[in-house]
Amino acid sequence: MSGNTLTRNTGVAADEDGDVVFSNNDNGRIGRGSSSSSDGLTKGGKSGVEVRHLDDDDDNSNEEAQLLHSDSEDDGLELDELTSPGSDVENRPFRKSKSRQQGRKRHRYCDWLWGGPAPSKTQRIEPRAWLLPRLQAGLVDVLDCLFPQRWQKGMLLGGFGIVWMLTVVVPVVLTKGKVVADGQEVKHLGCVSSLWGGNAECGLDGRLCEPFGNTSVAFRCPADCAGVKLLNPRWVGNQQINYRAYVIGGGEGVYRGDSFVCQAGVHAGVVTDKKGGCGRVKLKGEYYRFENSTQNGVESVQFGSYFPMSYEVEKVEGCGRGDARWGQLIVSVGLSLLLGAGTRSGKVMFFGGFTGVFLHVGLVSDPPDIEVMSGRLVQELVGIMVGRLLPAVFVMVVVYWAIGRRTLEGVDEGANWEKTLLWMGGLWLGGLTNNTFEAWIPISRLEGHDLRQQPGAVVALVVVVGVLIALGTLQAWHFWQEGRLPKFLAFYAGAIAVIATLVVMPGLELRLHHYVLALLLLPGTAMQTRPSLLFQGLLVGLFINGVARWGFDSVLQTYDSIRGDGQYGSLVPEVVAPFIETLEMGVKQETIHFKWSALDDVARLREKIEGISVLVNDVERFRGWFTETKLEDMVFSWPRFRKADEYFRFSFVGEGGNTLDWTEAGTWFANGTWSKGVGFYKV
Numbered sequence: 001m002s003g004n005t006l007t008r009n010t011g012v013a014a015d016e017d018g019d020v021v022f023s024n025n026d027n028g029r030i031g032r033g034s035s036s037s038s039d040g041l042t043k044g045g046k047s048g049v050e051v052r053h054l055d056d057d058d059d060n061s062n063e064e065a066q067l068l069h070s071d072s073e074d075d076g077l078e079l080d081e082l083t084s085p086g087s088d089v090e091n092r093p094f095r096k097s098k099s100r101q102q103g104r105k106r107h108r109y110c111d112w113l114w115g116g117p118a119p120s121k122t123q124r125i126e127p128r129a130w131l132l133p134r135l136q137a138g139l140v141d142v143l144d145c146l147f148p149q150r151w152q153k154g155m156l157l158g159g160f161g162i163v164w165m166l167t168v169v170v171p172v173v174l175t176k177g178k179v180v181a182d183g184q185e186v187k188h189l190g191c192v193s194s195l196w197g198g199n200a201e202c203g204l205d206g207r208l209c210e211p212f213g214n215t216s217v218a219f220r221c222p223a224d225c226a227g228v229k230l231l232n233p234r235w236v237g238n239q240q241i242n243y244r245a246y247v248i249g250g251g252e253g254v255y256r257g258d259s260f261v262c263q264a265g266v267h268a269g270v271v272t273d274k275k276g277g278c279g280r281v282k283l284k285g286e287y288y289r290f291e292n293s294t295q296n297g298v299e300s301v302q303f304g305s306y307f308p309m310s311y312e313v314e315k316v317e318g319c320g321r322g323d324a325r326w327g328q329l330i331v332s333v334g335l336s337l338l339l340g341a342g343t344r345s346g347k348v349m350f351f352g353g354f355t356g357v358f359l360h361v362g363l364v365s366d367p368p369d370i371e372v373m374s375g376r377l378v379q380e381l382v383g384i385m386v387g388r389l390l391p392a393v394f395v396m397v398v399v400y401w402a403i404g405r406r407t408l409e410g411v412d413e414g415a416n417w418e419k420t421l422l423w424m425g426g427l428w429l430g431g432l433t434n435n436t437f438e439a440w441i442p443i444s445r446l447e448g449h450d451l452r453q454q455p456g457a458v459v460a461l462v463v464v465v466g467v468l469i470a471l472g473t474l475q476a477w478h479f480w481q482e483g484r485l486p487k488f489l490a491f492y493a494g495a496i497a498v499i500a501t502l503v504v505m506p507g508l509e510l511r512l513h514h515y516v517l518a519l520l521l522l523p524g525t526a527m528q529t530r531p532s533l534l535f536q537g538l539l540v541g542l543f544i545n546g547v548a549r550w551g552f553d554s555v556l557q558t559y560d561s562i563r564g565d566g567q568y569g570s571l572v573p574e575v576v577a578p579f580i581e582t583l584e585m586g587v588k589q590e591t592i593h594f595k596w597s598a599l600d601d602v603a604r605l606r607e608k609i610e611g612i613s614v615l616v617n618d619v620e621r622f623r624g625w626f627t628e629t630k631l632e633d634m635v636f637s638w639p640r641f642r643k644a645d646e647y648f649r650f651s652f653v654g655e656g657g658n659t660l661d662w663t664e665a666g667t668w669f670a671n672g673t674w675s676k677g678v679g680f681y682k683v
């Protein structure tokens with residue numbers, strides 16, 4: 001401390017601030033205590049006393065000067081001992097507390113570990129000489145020369161935005177507008193559209209899906225339908241299929257009625273996976289034996305029995321230009337890079353890139369999967385997109401204020417192209433998730449049942465979590481260097497606590513949608529480093545893809561709302577041994593009779609079971625109600641109409657007439673023998 005005087009040899013003195021300073025006779029350490037004018041302690045130095053001045057910059061002196069507190073019993077010298085008559089302080093050795101030394105070391109270590117280095121180091125992106133910083137700043141400098149005024153830059157930006165919007169909207173109108181083929185307006189289908197619903201959706205004998213034949217329907221398909229897969233298991237006769245295309249037959253040009261129409265069109269070569277296109281479905285009625293094949297990148301499924309609806313797919317002329325998403329993608333990516341390289345404003349880059357990519361995803365690359373007449377498609381898509389864009393922009397305003405400005409504002413112009421390529425590149429990579437991560441990572445939904453049943457999903461999840469931990473550690477290191485690690489850890493501790501609370505909510509399932517994952521991970525990018533630019537762009541793109549495609553789905557949902565056509569986990573009927581009756585009346589006539597074991601009343605009331613349903617060859621052929629007949633008294637009889645294998649599945653009917661889980665398929669072979677299904681019911 002500047003201006004402090006310390007006595008030597010006499011043992012005790014006081015500095016100008018009234019603090020007691022003392023030492024041992026020769027080489028003792030110097031300490032400090034409280035002073036009192038009435039204790040006989042003097043200020044300043046006394047005659048005959050050697051005085052040494054301590055300077056603030058003298059690190060060695062500061063290291064030797066130790067503060068003593070009068071209330072500590074470990075300081076070795078008490079103030080009363082110093083001032084009491086006959087004190088032998090001059091001859092007593094000074095004792096420094098080991099516990100105090102250790103405590104101070106621990107305190108300094110904790111401060112360093114928790115608060116980061118002193119002084120903290122704010123992360124900044126500096127230009128790299130070998131990446132030509134003057135060239136990277138060139139476009140910004142040129143625009144400054146051509147448009148020096150602020151209002152001129154605003155007009156330029158507005159014109160740029162209009163051009164970008166037109167490059168998105170005009171091709172959409174031209175390729176997704178109204179199409180008329182042979183005097184009939186074409187219907188726009190989604191990639192999973194079909195003419196027949198799954199299980200019992202078409203009702204008894206399929207009456208809700210009539211007509212079965214002698215009808216044709218012109219359709220148009222989007223691009224990228226070949227890679228669409230089932231996300232829940234479906235039965236085709238006695239085969240259970242999942243995570244593959246849903247096309248049945250086609251080996252001889254005829255498809256089962258419940259095949260996905262657009263995938264069947266790709267399989268038949270009528271439409272292309274790259275551009276989509278138009279076709280015509282010609283219904284043929286009942287058909288026997290659907291042969292499988294692999295054509296145009298689509299593998300179909302065989303079905304060796306009969307089905308009441310079948311169709312062929314043929315070409316339709318005059319469909320228009322086809323889906324132009326890949327050409328539009330090149331234009332939009334180029335414009336986004338031009339925007340980033342031509343501005344030094346983080347706001348312009350963030351919100352300009354966000355809006356442009358949102359329009360592209362919502363209208364071009366991954367629009368909602370809707371089924372509507374072609375003349376209304378553009379209006380429907382624009383209405384959905386605008387309804388999702390406005391709340392998404394509000395969320396992004398908060399994200400930019402809290403996170404984005406730390407990353408994008410103040411980047412040196414010499415690193416402008418680096419900033420643009422990293423952030424915009426990540427933005428497009430996340431925005432095109434349907435063509436990037438979903439194609440590379442075998443995880444369709446972050447839900448326990450899906451992870452267990454999808455091949456490779458668990459391994460992929462472990463790898464993804466490992467990568468996230470590694471990247472999180474890298475980001476935490478940068479936060480530590482900036483002295484912001486406590487805030488970083490506090491945020492994620494709070495997020496984990498909230499998630500843990502939501503997980504245990506009774507009757508609800510936690511769904512971590514694309515946009516939720518993005519919002520959870522974005523705070524970890526709130527710094528200006530090159531990795532943060534890439535990660536932040538990718539997460540904003542992931543947010544765009546989730547909201548533009550699916551909207552703001554709830555984080556908490558009931559199991560029924562997320563189940564789709566998957567299993568309920570409900571009871572299934574227990575079938576007793578069927579009786580096969582054979583009558584010889586000129587022509588051999590076979591009939592199979594089914595009965596079921598009694599259902600426990602407690603279980604029936606718990607699961608709200610009201611009846612039973614039977615599928616034959618995946619078509620509902622019987623529905624009985626317990627209000628009319630008890631389960632154990634019911635009999636379902638099915639006569640054989642043709643010499644073919646037939647497949648039987650059974651389900652209880654819940655409230656509202658909805659069928660519950662189905663048994664596996666039992667097979668009544670053409671030779672008259674019966675084979676039970678595995679696992680779900682007894683015979």
